[in-house]
Ligand code: TXA
């Protein structure tokens with residue numbers, strides 16, 4: 483299917499991807515058409531192993547090899563200067579290319595069998611919640627995708643952490659499944675976090691343009707409000723008083739809440755919260771909620787990515 487220019491959705495450890503042959507501009511073009519995604523948003527090229535990035539990047543600095551060695555296969559995307567042959571459809575016309583080796587057996591088997599790079603954004607329509615099961619992909623993209631590989635629920639549940647190594651000091655462009663702390667440990671110094679990535683303190687200078695890290699991403703139809711656990715009861719009472727259908731997403735059960743508040747199953751500690759986050763946002767819509775009150779996890783480790791996604795969902 484990939485060799486014929488088709489679209490194949492496949493599981494990764496983060497979210498499901500909508501895959502196409504990365505060396506086939508027409509096939510990659512179909513990704514944009516199906517997602518309804520603006521042309522200047524580059525897509526990540528997935529490869530079977532770290533050495534394969536030499537075929538896609540013009541230059542691989544030592545820091546990139548160090549991170550690849552430490553974290554691949556895994557939820558990390560490296561932005562590197564592009565090789566000449568990389569289609570503009572993949573890079574969005576930029577001088578860089580995003581590369582990743584996913585940590586999911588079916589994905590790795592697919593990549594090995596295919597042999598080339600697979601360009602894949604998350605398998606959702608533009609701006610909507612990313613899919614973490616094959617059923618989510620089917621519900622969102624339907625017949626627009628030629629084939630969906632079902633690998634069960636994604637183990638990590640939020641997208642990969644994106645690190646720009648194309649110039650200057652390594653910089654995090656998107657918080658994700660790999661923590662900023664883990665990156666800093668391997669690099670041997672605090673890693674910069676771009677202002678657009680949100681989350682932890684911004685050590686870097688100006689915001690690097692990182693298309694796709696729009697504030698309004700990852701939103702369900704329900705309005706999301708990020709609230710502290712102590713504030714839930716008052717806010718819920720006010721909203722219920724206005725006749726709204728109000729739900730709650732929180733790490734732990736909260737006592738003393740008003741009748742009529744529709745509490746989703748607790749999201750748990752940060753790793754569990756990340757894994758169930760997108761499923762819970764979908765559940766909010768399935769229950770027909772007008773407003774979802776979301777109590778965030780602590781913003782450290784993978785919790786930083788969860789906080790980031792909740793904030794983006796809330797600003798939609
Ligand atoms: O976990 C993930 O990264 C998933 C799975 C399928 O691998 N993919 C994913 O793709 O989240 P997508 O397209 O939904 O988000 C990729 C992000 C976008 O914000 C895009 O702008 C950014 O990566 N990106 C890709 N290539 C880039 C580049 N050359 N420079 C800057 N940003 C880039």
Ligand code: MG
Nearest residue numbers: 603604605612
């Ligand atoms: Mg996406």
